[in-house]
Amino acid sequence: MKQKTLFIASAILLLLIFVAALFAYNNHQEKAARELAESNRAALSRMHSPTLGKADARVVIVEFLDPACETCRVFYPRVKQLMADNPDNIRLVLRYAPFHDGSDKVVAILEAARKQGKFWPALEALLANQTDWAPHHTAQVALVWRHLEGLDLNMERLAYDMTAPEVAQVIAQDLEDAKTLNVTQTPEFFVNGQPLPSFGFEQLTRLVDQALEETQVR
16 A cells, blocks of 8 residues: 555656656746747847838738849739738838848948938839849849939948948848848748748738737727
């Protein structure tokens, strides 16, 4: 009888140890998940990121973009239309992922244009004429300048500002965040922090519709 009692007590003790270990493991996993989520939130949007749309929009689309990327050029007006179809409900945050040769210099030009309050016109002008200055997905910086004419930019100041250390820091930070978020191609989208389940504009639209539904004021 004593042996049976000892066996039961040992079994209970082992069970308690197992439950305690499982609880500790789950706590550790939850903590790691929270830390990863927090890290991802920081990596998704930085203070320096160009944004379009209301600051309090219910849905935030973060796009990692390469100005020399043909698919980025194709997607850009469609994303703008998606925003127009949901006025005031969607904000676009642009991050840089200049993966193509020479794209980092084009990003520097865009950042310099932003210092003159012309970021979005400059971006749209370059995307519209991408086939001219980025043949075979390789940016030819010398061909970029003529497509910025008519935007009332001070070109001398633009050429100077694109070499500023803070511009290089912005590009480096975005590339580091892209690596953290496992962004390996462009465009890459996150909707309210959630990555696309697979690439495609329909997938982006569905994720946006889902986010709009989830954040709808009841």
